[in-house]
Amino acid sequence: MAQDTSTTTTDDGHRSVSRRSVLAAGGAAGLASIAGCLGGLGGGGGTVKVGFALPYSGTYSLLGQSITNGFKMRVDQLDGQLGGTEVEYVQKDTEGDPNTGATATREFLTEEQVDLIVGPVSSAVAAAMAPIVNSNANAIWLNANAGNDDLVKNCVTKYHFRTSFSNWHPSAPMGQWVYDNLGERAVMTYADYAAGQQYVKNFGETYREAGGEILTEVGAPLGTSDYSPFLQKIADTDADVVYSFFAGGDAVNYIKQFHQQGLSEQFEQAGGGFLLSADTLPAQGAAAIGKYSILHYTPWKESERNNQFVDNYRSAHDRIPNVYACQGYDSAQAADAAVDEAGTDPDSMIGVLEGLEIDSPRGYMKITEEAHDPEQDMDVRQVVEGPDGNPINQVVETLGRKKVPWTCDF
């Protein structure tokens, strides 16, 4: 009943996913949107059911909440609908734990019968979810953060679409840039687990290809609070630059202690964007100034699209959006386009999502056909003192349209 009016509201063009009709095959899209109007094929009558498989407790709770905020903000802008269909949410706390995440996924797919799964934050949880999503084959999985390269390299399931990034994005593209701008001799420091190892491997490869030399690498256990013992090792080298992967509390401790040890004067510091992000900068303070990082979203990026997103988010949540909020927001944009054209049949949605361009606050973004992974602009940023004296990330250069070199035959 209310659906007729809603379809007209959404068709009046105030939505930002605009190129989808060009990209999708016309006939299929036509059929699919009829299916969408009829209320979907897989889900309950007349609604699209979204399951958040995210951490709402523990270390990553802030990330889970940000993704949820971003997603819901987009849906609210669409009058509570995705593709003209009313949205129903189900939230399950993964606690960042693979077993809990797997259970949540199973419940989403069997009991709850969701149409879309959004999450998780942790790559370990994602690895546990992959076989379940693949075998149930009844929902689209929008991966709104877990960046493990292997998910794409191993082509885990055709229902998996990244609306976030691969670990490859904030690592490999920076090799050449660091060599050109910061120096020819590098050391690498990283949190010693899957993500950290992938970052230094990707960066090391492109940096060496560019002609650079990696003098040494130091892995510190995940969750280390005191980095000084590890920093001793790099202090004795004559490197120009340090490339690092640390995130969250680790990034705060690492940067702070790097600076306190006087190493900011000795080396340039560069790293994956989580090293110096909107969430960590307030705690890192002056120690972060002058340091470089690369990420697909920068809240301080000057563009009309981003300014509008930041303003909306700030008025809703009284803080600037972080990268996770942007990823949640873009997940909702992808979901909107998919449901709009294909209804809730997962196999039809795949056709829409493959090659979908998203008008993201981050800049250019497209979900690739060959890897179901984003092709996107990557910002190289430097931390500078903002207008109110607090450190902010200033975009130094945007490396356009980067995508992983791996392909899948889904």
Added chain:
Amino acid sequence: MVEVTSLIRATFLGLQIGMTLILITAGLTLIFGMMDVINIAHGSLYMLGAYFGLVLVQFTGQLWLAILIAPVLVAVVGLVMEVVTLRPLYGRNPLDAILLTFGLVILFEEAVRILWGAQVRLIEAPAIFDGSVDLGIIAYPSYRAFLLGISTVVVLAIWLVLTRTNLGILMRASAHDAEMIDALGINVSKVFTAVFVVGAGLAGLAGVLVGAQQGFEPTTGVQVIIEAFAIVVIGGLGSFRGAVAGALMVGLMQAYVAIIYPTLTELSVFVLMTIVLLVRPTGLFSETTVA
């Protein structure tokens, strides 16, 4: 590969890490020694010290003031905690106190999350602590030099109180035989409270001191208590000397292992604990018998 200067630097670093850890483990071990209470919430008191310090620095801009006042505030929390929640449980099955303090851990964690949010915080240290002091052979980060100094002074003070004052003698006596001390007309209950309050204050001091160098978040209390327990077990539960020796061993070992084989740094503490438990199940310096 490992040069002499690296070893010297690691030694200073290890001493500092160890000395600062003693501020946490001293209270933990004394409270157990006297009251047979395994205080799982001791790490949470450390965390509260850091958050109180954060607020004080935000309002006054003075780290010095925070270092003086935050421990007092944590001591007050410790006082309330001991009198209201722990006192009724003395003499009961030690498991009751474990369950209680575990509940308090969750309570403190959630309270901190509500008040300050889940993100990592750090206390802003004055600019004079940026950079290093020149020790001749090596340069040493200024704030760490300060930490080493202040921790050493406090640890020496605790040691003097324990060995040279009436209060210290009373404390050690109560640890050995609380009933006999009670029979001699001394209010053991007050001694217990005093020890708990001082232990809480020391944990709070460690929290505010370390909070200017390492980020902290609501889960910090749990992270801290695990390492602190390993140290206390290595040294011998209930023994102050054990807490000192255990903390210094762990601090030095972490600093050395990090320059030789970084990946094993964290694991090494628990390997040491396992070896000690196999060879000397009561710990290196056990004074009270852990029956």
